[in-house]
Amino acid sequence: MKFIASFGLLLITITACDYKPKNQGKSLYLKHCQSCHMENGQGLGQLFPPVSNADYVNIHSDELACIIRYGLEGEITVNGVTYNEAMSGNRQLSDIEIANLTYYILKELNDIEKPYSIAEIRLQLDRCK
Amino acid sequence: MGRRFWRSGISAFGVLLFIQACSNQTAKELPVLGPYKVVDNIVDGRLITDTLFTQIRPFIFYDQDGEEITEKTIEGKVCVVDFFFTSCPTICPKMKQQMLRIYDEFENEPDLVLLSHSIDPKRDSVERLHEFAQKLNVEVSRWHFMTGDRDSIYSMAKHYMIAAQKDDEAPGGFAHSGAFLLVDKNRQIRGIYDGVDPESIDLMMDDIRSILIEKSVLK
Numbered sequence: 572m573k574f575i576a577s578f579g580l581l582l583i584t585i586t587a588c589d590y591k592p593k594n595q596g597k598s599l600y601l602k603h604c605q606s607c608h609m610e611n612g613q614g615l616g617q618l619f620p621p622v623s624n625a626d627y628v629n630i631h632s633d634e635l636a637c638i639i640r641y642g643l644e645g646e647i648t649v650n651g652v653t654y655n656e657a658m659s660g661n662r663q664l665s666d667i668e669i670a671n672l673t674y675y676i677l678k679e680l681n682d683i684e685k686p687y688s689i690a691e692i693r694l695q696l697d698r699c700k
Numbered sequence: 701m702g703r704r705f706w707r708s709g710i711s712a713f714g715v716l717l718f719i720q721a722c723s724n725q726t727a728k729e730l731p732v733l734g735p736y737k738v739v740d741n742i743v744d745g746r747l748i749t750d751t752l753f754t755q756i757r758p759f760i761f762y763d764q765d766g767e768e769i770t771e772k773t774i775e776g777k778v779c780v781v782d783f784f785f786t787s788c789p790t791i792c793p794k795m796k797q798q799m800l801r802i803y804d805e806f807e808n809e810p811d812l813v814l815l816s817h818s819i820d821p822k823r824d825s826v827e828r829l830h831e832f833a834q835k836l837n838v839e840v841s842r843w844h845f846m847t848g849d850r851d852s853i854y855s856m857a858k859h860y861m862i863a864a865q866k867d868d869e870a871p872g873g874f875a876h877s878g879a880f881l882l883v884d885k886n887r888q889i890r891g892i893y894d895g896v897d898p899e900s901i902d903l904m905m906d907d908i909r910s911i912l913i914e915k916s917v918l919k
Contacts, residue, residue: 607793615793616800617835656835659789 596675599668603661612680618656620649623680632683635673636692637699640664666693728910730882733889734861756887759856761817761848764829765840769815771887773844776916777813778908779883782895783857783864785820786832789871791878795895799880800836803843805905811885811912814843817856819864819874821847860889882907885916 601610604622608614612623622628627649628635642660646653664672670692677683687695732753741748758771780802784792799814806812818824824832829845847853857864860881867875882891882904891907894900 606790609793609797615797616837618796618832619793 595668596671596673597679599664599672600675603664603672607658612676614649617652617654620647620652620654622676625649625681628676628681629683632677633687633695634699635676636669636687636695639669639672640696641699666696669696728907730890730907730910733892753888756883756889757859759852761846761853762826763840763844763846764826764833766826767840769844769846774813774815774883774887776885777811778885778911779813779815779881780904780908781815781817781860781862781881781883782879783817783819783853783860783862783876785818785872785874785876786824786828787820787872788874791896795878795880796836798895798898798901799843800838801898801901802905802908803838806908809912812842812908816843816845817853818845818847819853819857819876821850821853861892880904882911884911884914 600612604612607619608622609619612621612625614621620627627647631638638658640660640662643658646655648654667689670687670689673692674686677686734754736754737752739750739752741750756771759769761769763769780799782795782799784795786792799816802812803814818829824845824847826847829847833840833843833845854864857876862877862879862881864874864876866873869875878895880893880895880901881889882893884890890911891904893904
């Protein structure tokens, strides 16, 4: 009986700790980004630019971490369409959370093969302080 | 003669059945929501009891073209009503995504009008709403983004039974419900839906179809 209980507990622990950058990235995306950029990153009209399959993300991939933390203002062009609504920053996110979120956006939403390591993200964030 | 009579009788019955079956498919009875009054009237010496449902009261707001929008504008139309503000960082974009689904679905339906009220009329000027509507690429005749007197907007929200208030603690400075209301041709509320939930909006679109075929009894 005790054995079964402890085995069960172990199973629960293993599944609960299903920790991958992709998973945390996705839940962070759903919590902090999807209300404007929409659930699959498709954006909305000319109000919110897409963040999936977006040329802007490819070209500015090393600025994503800074944009997530400090926001963005001014006109930008994404996939040939201009956008000019201010995005507010997410200063409550830690470096690691930003790294995981960046990983999700680059890898899962844009098929970019080599997302940045946490060390690289920290360097990028240092540059835009 | 007898046989003929029966034959035509049976076919008439069949036609009736057929009509019944067809109308059953589309007729979905939706309740009238909101406060009501029970009124007793004496008509031809007999007591008649009537239930009077509240109608959405007259209003004056201004849309993204600066045009005056009143209850006359929506006469005989079915309306989808919501409250939002353009700089809202939380639920509004999702509400607008769902509103766009309704807008697209009823593209060829001139009797359906969408009314989005800004609860931040100070920032959401006619110009700002014009820009916003343009960025969603929608036509003013089918979707009015409205601004106006602040107190009138807030009391209108209350009248629609929708929560909206200024709240410095809330992201963006306002707290409000993401509900969509369905208002029929008689200016009566027939449904309340969750404007950020695609499934609730699926249901709303079904209900809109039922409401659209109802006739207006408004004088």
